[in-house]
Amino acid sequence: MVYVGETSRSLKERAKEHEADVRLRRDKPISEHFNGTGHRGQDMSISVLTQIRDSSRYYRLIKELEFIKKFETKSPNGLNTNNQ
Numbered sequence: 001m002v003y004v005g006e007t008s009r010s011l012k013e014r015a016k017e018h019e020a021d022v023r024l025r026r027d028k029p030i031s032e033h034f035n036g037t038g039h040r041g042q043d044m045s046i047s048v049l050t051q052i053r054d055s056s057r058y059y060r061l062i063k064e065l066e067f068i069k070k071f072e073t074k075s076p077n078g079l080n081t082n083n084q
Contacts, residue, residue, distance in 0.1 A: 003079035
């Protein structure tokens, strides 16, 4: 399963947040997936798709939507949901 997300923070900081969500079993798609049967938090991996120098949140959201469509990561095919 794949999830596409954007952040203005460092990748290390965002990854730690996802790891904490899994460890603390928060009600979030990534946490639910990795705490489900046959998965572990240690199975999570992160790949950078692009690095954007523009600080505009709007531009980052547009790029995020483009990648969600390109990789078809919207639920149920992936972990992206409308309420993220």
